[in-house]
Amino acid sequence: MCGRFSLTASPQQLKDHFDLVDLDGFPERYNIAPTQPILIIASGEGQGPGSNVANRRALLVRWGFTPGWVKDPRDFPLLINARCESAIEKASFKAAMRHRRVLVPASGFYEWRPSDRQPYWISPQAGGIVAFAGVMETWSSADGSELDTGAILTVKANATLRAIHERMPVVIAPGDYERWLDCKTQEPRDVIDLMKPAPDDDFTAVPVSELVNAVQNVGPQLQQPIELKPPPPPPPPAQMSLF
Template sequence: MTATPEELLELFGLLKVEDFPARFNIAPTQPILVVVASERPAPGSNLPERKALLARWGFTPGWVKDPRSFPLLTNARAETAADKAAFRAAMRHRRVLVPASGFYEWHRPPKGIRGVSQAYWVRPKRGGIVAFAGLMETWSSADGSEVDTAAILTTRANEAVGHVHDRMPVVIQPEAFTRWLDCRTQEPRDVADLMGPAPEELFEAIPVSGRVNKVANSGPEIQEEVTPATGAASETEDLSGDGSGQLSLF
C-alpha cells in the first residue's frame, strides 16, 4: 500500500485521511487501511460519509471467545462467504473497501511434483490503486477492549493472474463503491454480481525475488523484476512461502 493520502481522498471520496508511510510488504496480523460507510451523510449529499480506519488483517468473528485458539482468517471466498458462520453477519452488515497498490502471490509446482516456487508482484498495469472487497468485524474481549479485524474476499482468477494462482482478490470498481458499502439496502445477493474476477486488462504479474517471503524485507527493492525461476529445487530451499512469517494471500 503505497498510495498518498491525496490519492485516497480523491478515489474514495474521503473527507480526511491520516498521513502514513508507504508499506511494501504487509503481512497477516498487521494493520491494513479499510474504507467504511459511516452512519451520517456526507456534507451536501444524502449518501453516507466514507471514512478510513485501520483494522487488523485477520478476521475474528464476534462470537469467538479466545482469538488465540481461532484460525487466522485473512481471506473469505466470495462464493460462500454469505453462508459461512464466520462471515455471514459481516457480509450483511459490515462490507468494506481495502485500498491496495497490488498484491504478492506465489506460483507453486503442482502437488507431488518437485520444482521451484516463484513469487509475483501483481499490480495495476496503469499504476495507481485498486479497492479490494473486504469484510470487517469488531471483536470485543471480556474486559471490554475492542479490536477491528478484517478479511479480503477472493474469487476465481482471471487469465492475467491464473497462470500464477487460481484465486485473486475481488476488486470493486469505483462506480460500484456506493453499492458495495451500502449495507442498509443492499443485501449480499444484491451485490453478488460485483464479486467476479477483475477485468483482464487491469493487472499484470511481475516475477520478483523470494525476499517478499520475509516480513522484515519491507523496502521498494522487493518489487524489482527478476528472471522467473526454473529447474529443480535444492534440498534446502523453502517452498512453503510462509517459512519466515509471510503467508500466501490465498
C-alpha cells in the same frame, strides 16, 4: 488467496480517490502481512441512496478476521481471506457480509506460484489504487476491550493470473464503491454480481525476488522484476551397451 499486498499511495491520493473527509498520515507500505494493521474504507452513518459519499471513513483494522461470537481468538484460526462463493452463508462472515462490507485500498498484491513458490508482484496495468472487497468485525473481549479486524474476499483467478494461482482478490470498480459499502439498502444478494474476477487485462504480473518472503523486508526493491532462470535441460537418454 491474497497473503501479502502493498499500499504506497499518499494520503492525499487516497482522500481524493475515495472521497474521504480526512485521513491521517499513512506511510508507504510495500509488504503488508497478516496480523498487521491494514487501512480499510467504510461507509459513514449517512451512507445510502442520495447520501454524500464524502462521509466515508478510513480506519485501521488487524488483518485477520475474528467473528464477534469467538470467545478466545487464540483458539480460532486466522482468517485473512474469505471465499466470496461461500461468505454470504458461512457462519464466520455472514453477519459482516450483511452489515460491515468495506474496501481495502491497495497498490497491488503478491502471489506465489505453487509449483516452485516463485513470488510475483501483481499490479494494475494502469497503475494507481485498486480496492479489494473486504469485511470487518469488531471483536470484544470479556474485559471490555475491543479489536477491529478484517479480511479480504477472494474469487477464482482470471485468465491472466490463473497460471500463477487459482484465486485472486475481488476487485471493486470505483463506480461500484457506493453499492458495495451500502449495507443499509444493498443486501449481500444484491451485490453478488460485484464478486467476480477482474477483467483479464486489468493486471500485470512480474516475477520478483524472494525478499518478499520475509516480513522484515519492506522497501521498493521488493517490486523490482527479476529474470527467471530457464529450467535445467533434461538429462541425456541412457545409452544401451552392445556387450
